Amino acid sequence: MALKLVIEFAILMAFMAGLLFWPAGTFDWPGAWIFLSEFLICGMAISLWLLRYDPALLRERLSGAFQKGQVFWDKVFMGLVSIFWFGWVVLMAFDAKRWSLFHMPEELIYAGAVLMAVGFFVIWLTFRENSFATTVIKIQRERGQKVISTGPYSIVRHPMYAGGALYMIAMPLLLGSWIGLACLPLLIGGLMLRIPIEEAALRKGLDGYDEYAARVRYRLLPFIW
Numbered sequence: 001m002a003l004k005l006v007i008e009f010a011i012l013m014a015f016m017a018g019l020l021f022w023p024a025g026t027f028d029w030p031g032a033w034i035f036l037s038e039f040l041i042c043g044m045a046i047s048l049w050l051l052r053y054d055p056a057l058l059r060e061r062l063s064g065a066f067q068k069g070q071v072f073w074d075k076v077f078m079g080l081v082s083i084f085w086f087g088w089v090v091l092m093a094f095d096a097k098r099w100s101l102f103h104m105p106e107e108l109i110y111a112g113a114v115l116m117a118v119g120f121f122v123i124w125l126t127f128r129e130n131s132f133a134t135t136v137i138k139i140q141r142e143r144g145q146k147v148i149s150t151g152p153y154s155i156v157r158h159p160m161y162a163g164g165a166l167y168m169i170a171m172p173l174l175l176g177s178w179i180g181l182a183c184l185p186l187l188i189g190g191l192m193l194r195i196p197i198e199e200a201a202l203r204k205g206l207d208g209y210d211e212y213a214a215r216v217r218y219r220l221l222p223f224i225w
Contacts, residue, residue, distance in 0.1 A: 013040060016089070022093075024094070029097055035171065049127075109176055125159065130153065132145045141205075155216070158195055
């Protein structure tokens with residue numbers, strides 16, 4: 001599994017670098033280098049932690065975006081989001097470097113770097129608390145999945161999405177793309193659309209989820225939604 005992890009990370013990093021630098025038309029893009037470095041360091045650190053402390057979760061997360069037992073509408077969602085996500089990255093590369101229509105202040109770029117690290121930290125907290133936090137929506141009966149209500153789950157019902165939202169806000173700031181920033185409502189809206197699909201599966205498949213949802217009222221953002 002360690003070898004698979006290294007290979008998949010190498011492929012992903014090469015793919016992400018291509019999505020950024022090819023449409024940008026230049027390697028002179030500090031924000032992109034910081035983004036890729038931060039993604040590699042934080043992503044690999046979390047993955048190595050999982051390899052050491054929760055290999056079962058890492059194995060699940062390395063299983064891909066389409067899996068047996070996955071909710072049908074989640075397969076549709078994952079397919080659409082994958083297309084939109086990679087298109088978004090390419091669009092930000094064109095906007096930030098090829099077109100250079102609008103300048104992003106350096107302060108916002110630095111803020112993006114910090115926000116990205118915070119997003120990864122929230123995701124790690126989620127993994128530490130929940131061994132069932134896979135990439136797809138399915139009930140993991142073979143692993144004895146149960147309701148998790150501690151740690152970040154005592155604050156919001158979907159802390160993984162909260163960390164992911166911070167990460168998505170950070171990306172256009174760090175890459176210096178105002179157009180990418182303008183696309184954020186669509187991406188975060190996609191997360192908000194996926195949450196009811198996930199909660200329907202959890203309410204149906206996990207005993208005690210209704211009671212947990214009644215105790216923890218907020219799905220994504222405390223005191224708002």
